[in-house]
Amino acid sequence: xVKKVLVLAGCVFMLVLSSVAFAQxxxxxxxxxxxRGGFFFPLKTSAQDAQGxxxxxxxxxxxxxxxxNWEGTFSLDYYxxxxxxxxxxxxxxxTVHRRxxxxxxxxxSIGHDSQHGINAFCxxxxxxxxxxxxxxxxxxxxxxxxxxxxxxxxxxLALTLGIGM
Numbered sequence: 001x002v003k004k005v006l007v008l009a010g011c012v013f014m015l016v017l018s019s020v021a022f023a024q025x026x027x028x029x030x031x032x033x034x035x036r037g038g039f040f041f042p043l044k045t046s047a048q049d050a051q052g053x054x055x056x057x058x059x060x061x062x063x064x065x066x067x068x069n070w071e072g073t074f075s076l077d078y079y080x081x082x083x084x085x086x087x088x089x090x091x092x093x094x095t096v097h098r099r100x101x102x103x104x105x106x107x108x109s110i111g112h113d114s115q116h117g118i119n120a121f122c123x124x125x126x127x128x129x130x131x132x133x134x135x136x137x138x139x140x141x142x143x144x145x146x147x148x149x150x151x152x153x154x155x156x157l158a159l160t161l162g163i164g165m
Contacts, residue, residue, distance in 0.1 A: 030165070032063030034137075038160035040079040040145070047084055047153040050114055055081035057145075057158050061092070070095045075105060079145060079158060086111035086147055086154045088122040101128035101139060113150040120149040137164040 040055040042048055059077035073092045080086060092105030109122035128141030139162040146155035 033165040036162035042156040051081035099130040120147040
C-alpha cells in the first residue's frame, strides 16, 4: 500500500511539473483541469477472477492546447483493484462535435499485472457526451484503456464522469 501511495504521489508531482512547464502559454494554471471518476471493467477473465468484474478509476486531465476543432491534453489516471492496477500518463487529442466527444491518447503506464510490476506503453480510445457545456463542463465518457506487456490483464472499458474546473 505504501508503494502505491508513493507512486501516486510521484505521478502527481510529475503532473504538477508538466503543468508548470506549459503555464507560459496559459493565462492561469488553475484553469483547464478536468477531474473524473468512475468504473473500470476488465476484459480479461483472469483479471476478473483475481480482483472482480468492476474496479474503480480516477483521473485528472489538463488542457495544454486549444485549437479551433481539437484540443491537446495531458492526463494522469489510476484504475485497478487490489494488486492489479495501472497508472497511465498520456498525451491526448480530443474533439467535441454537437456535444459528442471523441479522442485518443497514448503514453506510459506504471502498473502491476497478476505476476509482476510493469512499465508499459499505454493507450486509450474515447467516445463520450458533453452533458453540460460552459465554464464547468460535465462529461460522461466510455473509454477503452489498455497497456502492452500486461498479457491484456489491464485492458478494459471505463465509464467515467468528468467535471471541468
